[in-house]
Amino acid sequence: MSENSNPSDGSRRTALALTAAAGAVGGAAVALPFVMTFQPSERAKAAGAPVEVDIGDLKPGELRRVEWRGKPVWVLRRTPEMLETLKVTSPKLADPDSKRKDYPTPTWAQNEHRSLKPEYLVVVGICSHLGCSPSDKFAAGPQPSLPDDWPGGWLCPCHGSTFDYSGRVYKNMPAPDNLEVPPYKYLTDTRLLIGESDAA
Numbered sequence: 001m002s003e004n005s006n007p008s009d010g011s012r013r014t015a016l017a018l019t020a021a022a023g024a025v026g027g028a029a030v031a032l033p034f035v036m037t038f039q040p041s042e043r044a045k046a047a048g049a050p051v052e053v054d055i056g057d058l059k060p061g062e063l064r065r066v067e068w069r070g071k072p073v074w075v076l077r078r079t080p081e082m083l084e085t086l087k088v089t090s091p092k093l094a095d096p097d098s099k100r101k102d103y104p105t106p107t108w109a110q111n112e113h114r115s116l117k118p119e120y121l122v123v124v125g126i127c128s129h130l131g132c133s134p135s136d137k138f139a140a141g142p143q144p145s146l147p148d149d150w151p152g153g154w155l156c157p158c159h160g161s162t163f164d165y166s167g168r169v170y171k172n173m174p175a176p177d178n179l180e181v182p183p184y185k186y187l188t189d190t191r192l193l194i195g196e197s198d199a200a
Contacts, residue, residue, distance in 0.1 A: 073194055088151060103128060116184070128179070
């Protein structure tokens with residue numbers, strides 16, 4: 001042993017090494033639960049999961065409300081009369097073919113019906129203006145806050161935006177866009193899956 005070496009130096013080094021190792025293990029033990037909080041909970045996963053909807057008992061003219069990702073989704077079984085109004089409303093709409101890029105609509109819904117099957121409309125029931133939920137105004141004709149030639153559709157009570165039976169917004173309204181069409185597909189003729197789509 002040299003004159004300048006101190007027997008306690010080795011002990012200090014060992015103690016420092018052990019302390020550093022213990023600190024690393026302790027840090028990992030503390031960090032792991034923290035990192036795990038970034039993983040979505042089972043409840044959060046379920047909230048984002050696709051939703052099955054049975055439309056077998058939905059009568060013509062009826063609207064079914066379901067929830068998907070915390071949003072209200074409407075499934076409307078349109079009557080032949082409701083579908084006929086779409087030809088009349090198209091010239092009065094801000095974006096009749098859903099071509100706007102700010103609020104993209106699936107290619108398969110960029111048409112008059114905005115749906116996979118003309119009879120059934122599936123839209124998110126949230127106004128594109130400030131996030132209010134429009135009210136059903138299916139009765140045709142003059143009524144408060146609506147034009148005298150109202151053919152039926154939806155009225156947002158917050159600022160007066162109106163939508164036709166395809167969820168398309170009328171011109172010169174506060175809402176900047178049509179109601180959102182979520183991804184969806186048919187599992188059978190009477191069951192929908194909202195949240196997934198096979199269509200291009």
